[in-house]
Amino acid sequence: xxxxxxxxLAEDDHHLGNLLSDFLHSEGFAVSLCRDGEAALVALKQNGxxxxxxxxxxxxxxxFALARAIRSKDKKIPVIFITAKSLKEDKLKGYETGADxxxxxxxDEEELLWKIKxxxxxxxxxxxxxxxx
Numbered sequence: 001x002x003x004x005x006x007x008x009l010a011e012d013d014h015h016l017g018n019l020l021s022d023f024l025h026s027e028g029f030a031v032s033l034c035r036d037g038e039a040a041l042v043a044l045k046q047n048g049x050x051x052x053x054x055x056x057x058x059x060x061x062x063x064f065a066l067a068r069a070i071r072s073k074d075k076k077i078p079v080i081f082i083t084a085k086s087l088k089e090d091k092l093k094g095y096e097t098g099a100d101x102x103x104x105x106x107x108d109e110e111e112l113l114w115k116i117k118x119x120x121x122x123x124x125x126x127x128x129x130x131x132x133x
Contacts, residue, residue, distance in 0.1 A: 004030040005050040005120055010040035010066060011082070012058045016105075020053070020082075023109050029116075037061025041069055049077060051119060053112075054099075056083040056090065064097045071098035078119035082107065 007029050011017035014035075021033045032047065034040035038060040044052075052070060056063035067079050078101075081094045086104040094102040101115060 004028055006030045006032070006048065007116070008040060008043060008047075008049040008052045009033045010037060010053065010058060010063065011055045012036055013055070020109070020112075024113075024116075027113055035059075037063065037066040040066055044070060044073075050123075051078045051080070051116060053080050053082050053116075056081060056085045056094070064093060067094070067097040067099055076123065078123060080112075080115065080119070082112070 005028075007024055009017065009021055009024070009031050011020065011033065012035050017033050017035065021031045024031045032043050032049070034043050036059045040052075040054070040058075041061060043049075054063040054066055058066075061069075063081060063083065067081070070077065070079060079099050080101045080103060081099050082103050082105065083090070083094075084105045091102045100119060103112060103115070
């Protein structure tokens with residue numbers, strides 16, 4: 001039996017969060033859905049994840065601050081922003097905070113899936129039971 005890759009999904013929109021979580025579960029991933037940045041940070045400290053999907057505009061701690069916190073502890077875990085903030089300045093800020101990719105809403109779930117698979121495929125030192133940052 002193969003281990004499932006663990007994804008942290010930080011998304012405060014209930015509909016989109018549930019939709020993405022269900023979709024990724026159906027594709028074989030173990031998904032932890034957090035509704036705000038602080039909850040996501042706690043989850044990161046308690047669990048090891050193989051990839052992070054972060055919304056930018058979240059309560060308590062925004063995605064940019066969360067990405068900086070992730071990068072201060074773990075330089076290798078893939079971080080993908082999924083956000084409605086589509087201005088060039090926002091995208092550049094996302095990459096400056098340590099994002100590996102920046103996807104604007106609305107987006108195609110299958111395209112996101114293939115991006116996730118590509119990041120996991122190109123991160124051979126990551127595994128399904130990575131240690132918490």
